Amino acid sequence: xxxxxxxxxxxxxxxxxxxxxxxxxxxxxxxxxxxxxxxxxxxxxxxxxxxxxxxxxxxxxxxxxxxxxxxxxxxxxxxxxxxxxxxxxxxxxxxxxxxxxxxxxxxxxxxxxxxxxxxxxxxxxxxxxxxxxxxxxxxxxxxxxxxxxxx
Ligand code: DAT
Ligand code: MG
Numbered sequence: 787x788x789x790x791x792x793x794x795x796x797x798x799x800x801x802x803x804x805x806x807x808x809x810x811x812x813x814x815x816x817x818x819x820x821x822x823x824x825x826x827x828x829x830x831x832x833x834x835x836x837x838x839x840x841x842x843x844x845x846x847x848x849x850x851x852x853x854x855x856x857x858x859x860x861x862x863x864x865x866x867x868x869x870x871x872x873x874x875x876x877x878x879x880x881x882x883x884x885x886x887x888x889x890x891x892x893x894x895x896x897x898x899x900x901x902x903x904x905x906x907x908x909x910x911x912x913x914x915x916x917x918x919x920x921x922x923x924x925x926x927x928x929x930x931x932x933x934x935x936x937x
Contacts, residue, residue: 791821791862791924792869792905793914798856800901801825805893806859809902812875812889813863817935822862822915822924830854835917839910845898852898860918866936869911872904 796809814820828836833850840846863872877888881900884891894900905911915924929935 789864789866790868790908790911791864791915792872792911793903793918794861794863794872794905795903795918796859796861797853797899797901797903798858799852799899800893801857801859803893803901805901808893809889810861813872816865816871816875817931818863818865818868818872819929819932820861821864821926822919823859824919824923825857825859827857828854832917836914848898862915862919862924869905869908873906876902876904 794813796806800806800809810820830850833853834841834846836853837846837849840849843849865871875889877884877890879890879900880897881890881894882896884894886892889902890900905914
């Protein structure tokens, strides 16, 4: 299987709303593998680095204030197609447009409080994993479910 990794973060609203286990469950039950996890309060400067692609947008400052306003659950998930399918599990950026069944569709209401982040492609996944985690924080292991998930 062609394994890839993506960066997934539960934003301060998701943590405060006690949605950590609900969100982790959706990735875990799908068959994806958790290879890194930690809870951190990012500084404003760190949030600006994370969202550097959006620095020209009018909501950039508020977005970075929000991301640094409380604990964030940072994770790396591994699996075949996990970058693209992770985005599918998450749903559209605006929860009003997210389908029911998606994380944002089921659990969030407005774009400014959409509870979760997921890398949008292979390049950003690599960059975001490197920004949030040291190499030694990523754990390589064989899951006993692999032969049942992948055949
Ligand atoms: P996504 O998080 O789905 O990758 P994005 O990268 O375009 O979306 O934007 C990052 C975050 O910025 C998004 O999760 C919520 C916020 N955001 C995006 N568009 C916004 C808007 N029009 N108004 C307020 N916040 C917005
Ligand atoms: Mg994005």
